[in-house]
Amino acid sequence: EKYSYGIVGLGVMGRNLLYNIADNGFSIAGFDLDNEKVKDLENGATPNMIVAGTDSLEEFVSKLEAPRKIILMVPAGNPVDAVLQNITPLLSKGDIVIDAGNSYFKDTNRRVDQLAAVGLHFMGMGVSGGEKGARRGPSIMPGGDLEAFGLLQPMLEAISAKVDGEACTAYMGKGSAGNYVKMVHNGIEYAIMQLITEAYDLLRKGAGLNNDQLYDVFKEWNNGEMNSFLIEITRDIFQQKDDLTDGYLVDMILDKAGAKGTGKWTSEQAMEIGVSIPTIDTAVTSRIISAYKEERIKASQLYSKDEIVKPENAELFIKEVGDALYLATLISYAQGLALLVKASEEYQFEIPLKDVVKIWRGGCIIRSVLLEKFYLAYSKDENLSNILLDQEISEIVKEKITSLRKTAAFAVSNGISTIGTQTALGYFDAYTTESLPVNLLQAQRDYFGAHTYQRIDREGVFHTSWQSANN
Numbered sequence: 001e002k003y004s005y006g007i008v009g010l011g012v013m014g015r016n017l018l019y020n021i022a023d024n025g026f027s028i029a030g031f032d033l034d035n036e037k038v039k040d041l042e043n044g045a046t047p048n049m050i051v052a053g054t055d056s057l058e059e060f061v062s063k064l065e066a067p068r069k070i071i072l073m074v075p076a077g078n079p080v081d082a083v084l085q086n087i088t089p090l091l092s093k094g095d096i097v098i099d100a101g102n103s104y105f106k107d108t109n110r111r112v113d114q115l116a117a118v119g120l121h122f123m124g125m126g127v128s129g130g131e132k133g134a135r136r137g138p139s140i141m142p143g144g145d146l147e148a149f150g151l152l153q154p155m156l157e158a159i160s161a162k163v164d165g166e167a168c169t170a171y172m173g174k175g176s177a178g179n180y181v182k183m184v185h186n187g188i189e190y191a192i193m194q195l196i197t198e199a200y201d202l203l204r205k206g207a208g209l210n211n212d213q214l215y216d217v218f219k220e221w222n223n224g225e226m227n228s229f230l231i232e233i234t235r236d237i238f239q240q241k242d243d244l245t246d247g248y249l250v251d252m253i254l255d256k257a258g259a260k261g262t263g264k265w266t267s268e269q270a271m272e273i274g275v276s277i278p279t280i281d282t283a284v285t286s287r288i289i290s291a292y293k294e295e296r297i298k299a300s301q302l303y304s305k306d307e308i309v310k311p312e313n314a315e316l317f318i319k320e321v322g323d324a325l326y327l328a329t330l331i332s333y334a335q336g337l338a339l340l341v342k343a344s345e346e347y348q349f350e351i352p353l354k355d356v357v358k359i360w361r362g363g364c365i366i367r368s369v370l371l372e373k374f375y376l377a378y379s380k381d382e383n384l385s386n387i388l389l390d391q392e393i394s395e396i397v398k399e400k401i402t403s404l405r406k407t408a409a410f411a412v413s414n415g416i417s418t419i420g421t422q423t424a425l426g427y428f429d430a431y432t433t434e435s436l437p438v439n440l441l442q443a444q445r446d447y448f449g450a451h452t453y454q455r456i457d458r459e460g461v462f463h464t465s466w467q468s469a470n471n
Protein backbone atom coordinates (compact mmCIF):
# COMPACT_ATOMS: atom_id res chain seq x y z
CA GLU A 1 0.00 0.00 0.00
CA LYS A 2 1.40 3.39 -1.02
CA TYR A 3 1.22 6.70 0.78
CA SER A 4 0.00 9.96 -0.77
CA TYR A 5 2.58 12.25 0.86
CA GLY A 6 6.00 12.10 2.43
CA ILE A 7 7.79 14.32 4.92
CA VAL A 8 11.55 14.48 5.36
CA GLY A 9 12.56 15.75 8.81
CA LEU A 10 10.58 14.69 11.86
CA GLY A 11 11.51 17.43 14.29
CA VAL A 12 8.60 19.07 16.12
CA MET A 13 7.51 21.09 13.08
CA GLY A 14 7.79 18.14 10.68
CA ARG A 15 5.95 15.79 12.99
CA ASN A 16 3.19 18.28 13.66
CA LEU A 17 2.66 19.03 9.99
CA LEU A 18 2.59 15.30 9.28
CA TYR A 19 -0.11 14.72 11.93
CA ASN A 20 -2.10 17.62 10.57
CA ILE A 21 -2.00 16.12 7.06
CA ALA A 22 -2.92 12.67 8.42
CA ASP A 23 -5.76 14.12 10.49
CA ASN A 24 -7.24 15.45 7.30
CA GLY A 25 -7.45 11.99 5.78
CA PHE A 26 -4.30 11.88 3.67
CA SER A 27 -1.93 8.94 4.11
CA ILE A 28 1.60 10.05 4.79
CA ALA A 29 5.05 8.61 5.41
CA GLY A 30 7.79 10.28 7.42
CA PHE A 31 11.55 9.95 7.19
CA ASP A 32 14.26 10.95 9.64
CA LEU A 33 17.78 9.61 10.06
CA ASP A 34 17.21 9.70 13.80
CA ASN A 35 15.36 6.53 14.75
CA GLU A 36 14.17 8.08 18.04
CA LYS A 37 12.18 10.63 16.07
CA VAL A 38 10.70 7.89 13.90
CA LYS A 39 9.55 6.06 17.02
CA ASP A 40 8.15 9.27 18.53
CA LEU A 41 6.18 9.79 15.34
CA GLU A 42 4.61 6.34 15.40
CA ASN A 43 3.91 6.49 19.13
CA GLY A 44 2.18 9.86 18.85
CA ALA A 45 -0.09 8.91 15.96
CA THR A 46 -3.79 8.33 16.65
CA PRO A 47 -5.81 5.37 15.22
CA ASN A 48 -7.53 7.54 12.61
CA MET A 49 -4.20 8.33 10.94
CA ILE A 50 -2.58 6.38 8.13
CA VAL A 51 1.07 7.06 8.83
CA ALA A 52 4.37 5.25 8.61
CA GLY A 53 7.85 6.24 9.70
CA THR A 54 11.26 5.04 8.61
CA ASP A 55 14.93 5.90 8.97
CA SER A 56 15.74 4.47 5.55
CA LEU A 57 15.51 6.90 2.68
CA GLU A 58 15.13 4.09 0.11
CA GLU A 59 12.23 2.59 2.01
CA PHE A 60 10.65 6.03 2.43
CA VAL A 61 10.81 6.77 -1.30
CA SER A 62 9.47 3.32 -2.22
CA LYS A 63 6.44 3.85 0.02
CA LEU A 64 5.18 6.88 -1.93
CA GLU A 65 2.67 6.80 -4.76
CA ALA A 66 3.54 8.45 -8.09
CA PRO A 67 4.05 11.26 -8.67
CA ARG A 68 5.74 11.46 -5.29
CA LYS A 69 4.96 14.51 -3.21
CA ILE A 70 7.72 15.02 -0.66
CA ILE A 71 7.74 17.87 1.84
CA LEU A 72 11.09 18.90 3.31
CA MET A 73 10.95 20.07 6.91
CA VAL A 74 14.65 20.52 7.55
CA PRO A 75 16.57 23.65 8.56
CA ALA A 76 17.22 26.13 5.74
CA GLY A 77 20.66 26.15 4.13
CA ASN A 78 23.01 23.20 3.74
CA PRO A 79 20.62 20.59 5.20
CA VAL A 80 18.25 21.15 2.26
CA ASP A 81 21.04 20.60 -0.27
CA ALA A 82 22.21 17.53 1.61
CA VAL A 83 18.71 15.98 1.48
CA LEU A 84 18.37 16.81 -2.21
CA GLN A 85 21.70 15.23 -2.99
CA ASN A 86 20.68 11.99 -1.31
CA ILE A 87 17.09 11.81 -2.47
CA THR A 88 17.30 12.98 -6.07
CA PRO A 89 18.83 9.73 -7.44
CA LEU A 90 15.96 7.77 -5.87
CA LEU A 91 13.16 9.81 -7.48
CA SER A 92 11.37 9.49 -10.82
CA LYS A 93 10.41 12.05 -13.46
CA GLY A 94 7.46 14.18 -12.42
CA ASP A 95 8.02 13.79 -8.67
CA ILE A 96 7.57 16.93 -6.60
CA VAL A 97 9.81 18.11 -3.79
CA ILE A 98 8.37 20.90 -1.63
CA ASP A 99 10.71 22.84 0.65
CA ALA A 100 8.61 24.05 3.59
CA GLY A 101 11.45 25.68 5.53
CA ASN A 102 12.50 29.32 5.69
CA SER A 103 14.82 28.94 2.71
CA TYR A 104 16.42 31.91 1.00
CA PHE A 105 14.60 32.50 -2.27
CA LYS A 106 17.77 32.57 -4.34
CA ASP A 107 18.65 29.10 -3.04
CA THR A 108 15.22 27.96 -4.18
CA ASN A 109 15.83 29.35 -7.69
CA ARG A 110 19.04 27.37 -7.90
CA ARG A 111 17.35 24.18 -6.65
CA VAL A 112 14.41 24.57 -9.06
CA ASP A 113 16.88 24.57 -11.96
CA GLN A 114 18.95 21.77 -10.49
CA LEU A 115 15.94 19.45 -10.12
CA ALA A 116 14.29 20.52 -13.38
CA ALA A 117 17.42 19.29 -15.16
CA VAL A 118 16.54 15.74 -14.06
CA GLY A 119 12.79 16.08 -14.63
CA LEU A 120 11.77 16.86 -11.05
CA HIS A 121 9.64 19.69 -9.68
CA PHE A 122 10.97 21.74 -6.79
CA MET A 123 8.78 24.24 -4.96
CA GLY A 124 9.43 26.72 -2.15
CA MET A 125 6.58 26.95 0.33
CA GLY A 126 6.43 29.29 3.30
CA VAL A 127 4.72 27.91 6.39
CA SER A 128 3.93 30.16 9.31
CA GLY A 129 2.36 29.58 12.68
CA GLY A 130 4.99 27.88 14.79
CA GLU A 131 4.51 24.44 16.32
CA LYS A 132 0.85 24.86 17.12
CA GLY A 133 0.11 26.25 13.68
CA ALA A 134 1.76 23.30 11.97
CA ARG A 135 -0.40 20.94 14.01
CA ARG A 136 -3.74 22.76 13.95
CA GLY A 137 -3.66 25.01 10.90
CA PRO A 138 -0.84 27.20 9.63
CA SER A 139 -0.83 29.87 6.96
CA ILE A 140 0.78 28.30 3.91
CA MET A 141 2.51 30.24 1.13
CA PRO A 142 3.34 27.97 -1.83
CA GLY A 143 4.86 29.18 -5.08
CA GLY A 144 6.48 27.81 -8.21
CA ASP A 145 5.30 25.27 -10.75
CA LEU A 146 1.54 25.76 -11.22
CA GLU A 147 0.85 22.19 -12.27
CA ALA A 148 2.65 20.79 -9.25
CA PHE A 149 0.81 23.27 -7.06
CA GLY A 150 -2.49 22.02 -8.45
CA LEU A 151 -1.70 18.51 -7.21
CA LEU A 152 -1.06 19.80 -3.70
CA GLN A 153 -3.84 22.36 -3.47
CA PRO A 154 -6.61 20.16 -1.99
CA MET A 155 -4.30 18.95 0.78
CA LEU A 156 -2.95 22.43 1.52
CA GLU A 157 -6.46 23.82 1.73
CA ALA A 158 -7.48 21.05 4.09
CA ILE A 159 -4.61 21.48 6.54
CA SER A 160 -4.35 25.28 6.62
CA ALA A 161 -6.01 27.66 9.05
CA LYS A 162 -9.49 28.92 8.09
CA VAL A 163 -10.92 32.43 8.31
CA ASP A 164 -14.64 32.71 7.63
CA GLY A 165 -14.42 29.20 6.19
CA GLU A 166 -11.74 30.25 3.71
CA ALA A 167 -8.39 28.47 3.67
CA CYS A 168 -5.28 30.43 4.61
CA THR A 169 -3.32 29.20 1.64
CA ALA A 170 -3.10 30.32 -1.97
CA TYR A 171 -0.68 30.29 -4.85
CA MET A 172 1.83 33.06 -4.19
CA GLY A 173 3.37 33.28 -7.64
CA LYS A 174 6.03 31.90 -9.91
CA GLY A 175 9.53 30.69 -9.11
CA SER A 176 10.55 31.25 -5.51
CA ALA A 177 7.60 33.56 -4.71
CA GLY A 178 6.50 31.32 -1.83
CA ASN A 179 9.80 31.77 -0.02
CA TYR A 180 9.89 35.46 -0.86
CA VAL A 181 6.43 36.10 0.59
CA LYS A 182 7.37 34.16 3.73
CA MET A 183 10.61 36.14 4.04
CA VAL A 184 8.68 39.41 3.92
CA HIS A 185 6.15 37.98 6.39
CA ASN A 186 9.05 37.46 8.77
CA GLY A 187 10.41 40.96 8.11
CA ILE A 188 7.02 42.36 9.11
CA GLU A 189 7.03 40.00 12.09
CA TYR A 190 10.37 41.48 13.20
CA ALA A 191 8.99 45.02 12.87
CA ILE A 192 5.79 44.37 14.81
CA MET A 193 7.67 42.57 17.58
CA GLN A 194 10.07 45.50 17.84
CA LEU A 195 7.18 47.99 18.00
CA ILE A 196 5.47 45.98 20.74
CA THR A 197 8.65 45.95 22.81
CA GLU A 198 8.88 49.73 22.44
CA ALA A 199 5.29 50.20 23.60
CA TYR A 200 6.11 47.94 26.56
CA ASP A 201 9.16 50.06 27.40
CA LEU A 202 7.14 53.27 27.20
CA LEU A 203 4.43 51.86 29.41
CA ARG A 204 6.77 50.52 32.07
CA LYS A 205 9.29 53.37 32.08
CA GLY A 206 6.96 56.21 31.10
CA ALA A 207 3.76 55.30 32.91
CA GLY A 208 5.39 53.01 35.48
CA LEU A 209 3.13 50.03 34.78
CA ASN A 210 3.94 46.70 36.39
CA ASN A 211 3.41 43.32 34.74
CA ASP A 212 -0.12 42.91 36.05
CA GLN A 213 -1.07 46.30 34.68
CA LEU A 214 0.67 45.54 31.39
CA TYR A 215 -1.34 42.35 31.20
CA ASP A 216 -4.54 44.36 31.58
CA VAL A 217 -3.53 46.89 28.93
CA PHE A 218 -2.58 44.23 26.39
CA LYS A 219 -5.74 42.32 27.18
CA GLU A 220 -7.80 45.38 26.43
CA TRP A 221 -5.86 46.06 23.25
CA ASN A 222 -6.31 42.48 22.12
CA ASN A 223 -10.04 42.67 22.74
CA GLY A 224 -10.40 45.61 20.37
CA GLU A 225 -9.12 46.81 17.02
CA MET A 226 -5.57 45.66 17.83
CA ASN A 227 -6.63 42.03 18.08
CA SER A 228 -3.72 39.99 16.79
CA PHE A 229 -1.61 36.96 17.57
CA LEU A 230 1.43 38.97 18.68
CA ILE A 231 -0.57 41.22 21.05
CA GLU A 232 -2.32 38.14 22.42
CA ILE A 233 0.87 36.24 23.26
CA THR A 234 2.42 39.40 24.70
CA ARG A 235 -0.57 39.70 27.03
CA ASP A 236 0.04 36.14 28.21
CA ILE A 237 3.76 36.68 28.68
CA PHE A 238 3.08 39.37 31.31
CA GLN A 239 1.22 36.81 33.36
CA GLN A 240 3.78 34.02 33.30
CA LYS A 241 5.40 33.41 36.69
CA ASP A 242 9.00 32.28 36.98
CA ASP A 243 9.59 28.74 38.27
CA LEU A 244 12.97 29.58 39.72
CA THR A 245 12.19 32.79 41.59
CA ASP A 246 9.07 34.47 42.97
CA GLY A 247 8.82 36.99 40.17
CA TYR A 248 7.63 37.10 36.59
CA LEU A 249 9.55 35.22 33.96
CA VAL A 250 9.76 38.15 31.54
CA ASP A 251 11.81 40.11 34.10
CA MET A 252 14.35 37.30 34.35
CA ILE A 253 15.06 37.01 30.62
CA LEU A 254 18.33 38.49 29.36
CA ASP A 255 17.82 41.34 26.89
CA LYS A 256 19.96 39.91 24.08
CA ALA A 257 18.03 38.94 20.94
CA GLY A 258 18.59 36.01 18.65
CA ALA A 259 17.76 35.87 14.94
CA LYS A 260 17.91 33.25 12.24
CA GLY A 261 18.30 35.56 9.25
CA THR A 262 14.95 36.08 7.54
CA GLY A 263 14.64 39.66 8.80
CA LYS A 264 18.12 40.50 7.60
CA TRP A 265 17.37 39.01 4.18
CA THR A 266 14.26 41.17 3.94
CA SER A 267 16.31 44.30 4.57
CA GLU A 268 19.05 43.25 2.17
CA GLN A 269 16.43 42.56 -0.49
CA ALA A 270 14.76 45.91 0.01
CA MET A 271 18.10 47.66 -0.44
CA GLU A 272 18.90 45.52 -3.47
CA ILE A 273 15.71 46.31 -5.36
CA GLY A 274 15.18 49.82 -4.03
CA VAL A 275 12.31 49.75 -1.58
CA SER A 276 12.19 51.72 1.66
CA ILE A 277 11.37 49.52 4.67
CA PRO A 278 13.05 51.38 7.55
CA THR A 279 10.91 49.90 10.31
CA ILE A 280 11.94 46.40 9.30
CA ASP A 281 15.56 47.57 8.97
CA THR A 282 15.54 49.03 12.46
CA ALA A 283 13.92 45.92 13.88
CA VAL A 284 16.87 43.94 12.54
CA THR A 285 19.38 46.48 13.79
CA SER A 286 17.75 46.68 17.23
CA ARG A 287 18.31 42.96 17.68
CA ILE A 288 21.94 43.53 16.71
CA ILE A 289 22.43 46.40 19.22
CA SER A 290 20.83 44.29 21.93
CA ALA A 291 23.54 41.66 21.55
CA TYR A 292 26.20 44.20 22.67
CA LYS A 293 25.03 44.00 26.26
CA GLU A 294 28.43 44.56 27.89
CA GLU A 295 29.10 47.67 25.81
CA ARG A 296 25.60 48.95 26.49
CA ILE A 297 26.24 48.65 30.21
CA LYS A 298 29.44 50.70 29.92
CA ALA A 299 27.82 53.29 27.68
CA SER A 300 24.83 53.63 29.98
CA GLN A 301 27.21 54.51 32.81
CA LEU A 302 29.09 57.02 30.67
CA TYR A 303 25.93 58.69 29.38
CA SER A 304 23.50 58.46 32.25
CA LYS A 305 19.99 59.61 31.39
CA ASP A 306 17.88 62.23 33.11
CA GLU A 307 14.94 61.03 35.09
CA ILE A 308 11.89 60.42 32.95
CA VAL A 309 9.27 63.15 33.09
CA LYS A 310 6.11 61.14 33.70
CA PRO A 311 3.09 61.83 31.50
CA GLU A 312 0.49 64.07 33.14
CA ASN A 313 -2.43 61.84 32.35
CA ALA A 314 -1.44 58.18 32.53
CA GLU A 315 -4.69 56.92 31.06
CA LEU A 316 -4.44 59.19 28.06
CA PHE A 317 -0.78 58.25 27.65
CA ILE A 318 -1.63 54.54 27.55
CA LYS A 319 -4.28 55.18 24.92
CA GLU A 320 -1.85 57.19 22.81
CA VAL A 321 0.83 54.53 23.07
CA GLY A 322 -1.76 51.99 21.88
CA ASP A 323 -2.80 54.14 18.95
CA ALA A 324 0.84 54.78 18.08
CA LEU A 325 1.54 51.05 18.14
CA TYR A 326 -1.49 50.39 15.96
CA LEU A 327 -0.43 52.95 13.36
CA ALA A 328 3.27 52.04 13.41
CA THR A 329 2.21 48.41 12.91
CA LEU A 330 0.05 49.42 9.96
CA ILE A 331 2.99 51.33 8.47
CA SER A 332 5.23 48.26 8.88
CA TYR A 333 2.77 46.16 6.91
CA ALA A 334 2.71 48.95 4.30
CA GLN A 335 6.48 48.76 3.94
CA GLY A 336 6.54 44.97 3.64
CA LEU A 337 3.68 44.88 1.15
CA ALA A 338 5.35 47.61 -0.93
CA LEU A 339 8.43 45.39 -1.05
CA LEU A 340 6.30 42.54 -2.41
CA VAL A 341 4.86 44.82 -5.10
CA LYS A 342 8.33 45.78 -6.30
CA ALA A 343 9.75 42.25 -6.01
CA SER A 344 6.86 40.91 -8.04
CA GLU A 345 7.87 43.20 -10.92
CA GLU A 346 11.59 42.75 -10.45
CA TYR A 347 11.55 38.95 -10.40
CA GLN A 348 8.36 38.38 -12.48
CA PHE A 349 6.80 36.53 -9.53
CA GLU A 350 3.26 37.77 -10.29
CA ILE A 351 2.43 37.83 -6.58
CA PRO A 352 -1.31 38.30 -5.97
CA LEU A 353 -1.19 40.85 -3.13
CA LYS A 354 -4.85 40.39 -2.43
CA ASP A 355 -4.29 36.69 -1.74
CA VAL A 356 -1.21 37.41 0.35
CA VAL A 357 -3.13 39.53 2.86
CA LYS A 358 -6.05 37.16 2.64
CA ILE A 359 -4.03 34.14 3.74
CA TRP A 360 -2.17 36.15 6.41
CA ARG A 361 -5.49 36.75 8.18
CA GLY A 362 -5.22 33.41 9.97
CA GLY A 363 -2.65 30.85 11.06
CA CYS A 364 0.49 32.96 10.74
CA ILE A 365 2.49 34.92 13.30
CA ILE A 366 1.47 38.33 11.88
CA ARG A 367 -2.25 37.57 11.72
CA SER A 368 -4.34 40.49 12.93
CA VAL A 369 -7.74 42.01 12.31
CA LEU A 370 -5.95 44.79 10.43
CA LEU A 371 -5.36 42.38 7.57
CA GLU A 372 -9.09 42.31 6.95
CA LYS A 373 -8.88 46.01 6.10
CA PHE A 374 -5.95 45.42 3.75
CA TYR A 375 -7.88 42.61 2.11
CA LEU A 376 -10.74 45.04 1.45
CA ALA A 377 -8.28 47.58 0.06
CA TYR A 378 -6.78 45.07 -2.40
CA SER A 379 -10.25 43.79 -3.26
CA LYS A 380 -11.04 47.29 -4.52
CA ASP A 381 -7.71 47.74 -6.28
CA GLU A 382 -5.45 44.74 -6.84
CA ASN A 383 -2.70 46.99 -8.16
CA LEU A 384 -2.47 49.24 -5.13
CA SER A 385 1.22 50.15 -4.90
CA ASN A 386 1.05 51.08 -1.21
CA ILE A 387 -1.80 50.50 1.22
CA LEU A 388 -1.28 54.02 2.60
CA LEU A 389 -2.82 55.23 -0.67
CA ASP A 390 -6.15 53.53 0.03
CA GLN A 391 -8.94 55.88 1.03
CA GLU A 392 -10.26 53.80 3.95
CA ILE A 393 -6.78 53.14 5.29
CA SER A 394 -6.03 56.87 5.12
CA GLU A 395 -8.98 57.53 7.42
CA ILE A 396 -7.47 55.23 10.05
CA VAL A 397 -4.07 56.82 9.65
CA LYS A 398 -5.44 60.34 10.07
CA GLU A 399 -7.24 59.29 13.22
CA LYS A 400 -4.06 57.92 14.83
CA ILE A 401 -1.25 60.09 13.53
CA THR A 402 -1.33 62.62 16.39
CA SER A 403 -0.90 59.81 18.90
CA LEU A 404 2.06 58.51 16.96
CA ARG A 405 3.66 61.95 16.95
CA LYS A 406 3.02 62.52 20.66
CA THR A 407 4.30 59.09 21.61
CA ALA A 408 7.41 59.50 19.47
CA ALA A 409 8.02 62.95 20.97
CA PHE A 410 7.64 61.63 24.51
CA ALA A 411 10.15 58.88 23.80
CA VAL A 412 12.65 61.21 22.17
CA SER A 413 12.51 63.83 24.89
CA ASN A 414 12.95 61.19 27.58
CA GLY A 415 15.68 59.22 25.85
CA ILE A 416 13.66 56.00 25.60
CA SER A 417 14.95 54.08 22.61
CA THR A 418 12.09 53.64 20.14
CA ILE A 419 13.76 53.41 16.77
CA GLY A 420 11.02 51.29 15.26
CA THR A 421 8.34 53.79 16.20
CA GLN A 422 10.52 56.71 15.04
CA THR A 423 11.20 55.12 11.66
CA ALA A 424 7.54 54.31 11.11
CA LEU A 425 6.79 57.98 11.61
CA GLY A 426 9.82 59.06 9.58
CA TYR A 427 8.77 56.82 6.70
CA PHE A 428 5.24 58.18 6.85
CA ASP A 429 6.42 61.78 6.84
CA ALA A 430 8.79 61.22 3.92
CA TYR A 431 6.27 59.20 1.92
CA THR A 432 3.58 61.84 2.37
CA THR A 433 5.78 64.86 1.54
CA GLU A 434 5.39 66.29 -1.92
CA SER A 435 8.60 68.25 -1.92
CA LEU A 436 11.57 66.73 -0.15
CA PRO A 437 14.85 68.61 0.36
CA VAL A 438 16.48 66.24 -2.09
CA ASN A 439 16.88 69.10 -4.59
CA LEU A 440 19.77 70.17 -2.38
CA LEU A 441 21.18 66.65 -2.28
CA GLN A 442 21.12 66.47 -6.06
CA ALA A 443 22.92 69.81 -6.20
CA GLN A 444 25.62 68.44 -3.88
CA ARG A 445 26.05 65.33 -6.01
CA ASP A 446 26.38 67.40 -9.12
CA TYR A 447 28.77 69.84 -7.39
CA PHE A 448 31.37 67.28 -6.34
CA GLY A 449 30.84 64.50 -8.81
CA ALA A 450 29.09 65.90 -11.89
CA HIS A 451 26.35 63.34 -11.24
CA THR A 452 23.80 65.59 -13.03
CA TYR A 453 20.26 66.50 -11.98
CA GLN A 454 16.81 66.90 -13.46
CA ARG A 455 14.87 70.19 -13.37
CA ILE A 456 11.30 70.87 -12.32
CA ASP A 457 10.58 73.17 -15.28
CA ARG A 458 12.01 71.36 -18.29
CA GLU A 459 12.95 67.91 -19.58
CA GLY A 460 16.50 66.67 -19.75
CA VAL A 461 19.59 66.04 -17.70
CA PHE A 462 21.66 68.99 -16.48
CA HIS A 463 25.10 69.66 -15.12
CA THR A 464 26.38 72.92 -13.68
CA SER A 465 29.85 74.18 -13.09
CA TRP A 466 29.21 75.15 -9.45
CA GLN A 467 30.99 78.25 -8.13
CA SER A 468 33.06 78.04 -4.93
CA ALA A 469 33.05 81.03 -2.60
CA ASN A 470 36.68 80.19 -1.76
CA ASN A 471 37.94 81.57 -5.04
Ligand code: 6PG
Pocket residue numbers: 102127128129130186189258259260261262263364365
Ligand atom coordinates in the same frame (compact mmCIF):
# COMPACT_ATOMS: atom_id res chain seq x y z
C1 6PG B 1 6.63 31.75 11.59
C2 6PG B 1 7.92 32.25 12.18
C3 6PG B 1 8.97 31.19 12.13
C4 6PG B 1 10.14 31.42 13.06
C5 6PG B 1 11.05 32.52 12.63
C6 6PG B 1 11.76 33.14 13.80
O1 6PG B 1 6.15 32.42 10.69
O2 6PG B 1 6.11 30.74 12.06
O3 6PG B 1 8.35 33.38 11.49
O4 6PG B 1 9.33 31.01 10.80
O5 6PG B 1 9.67 31.62 14.34
O6 6PG B 1 12.00 31.94 11.78
O7 6PG B 1 12.82 33.86 13.29
P1 6PG B 1 14.00 34.44 14.17
O8 6PG B 1 14.61 33.27 14.89
O9 6PG B 1 14.90 35.05 13.15
O10 6PG B 1 13.39 35.41 15.11
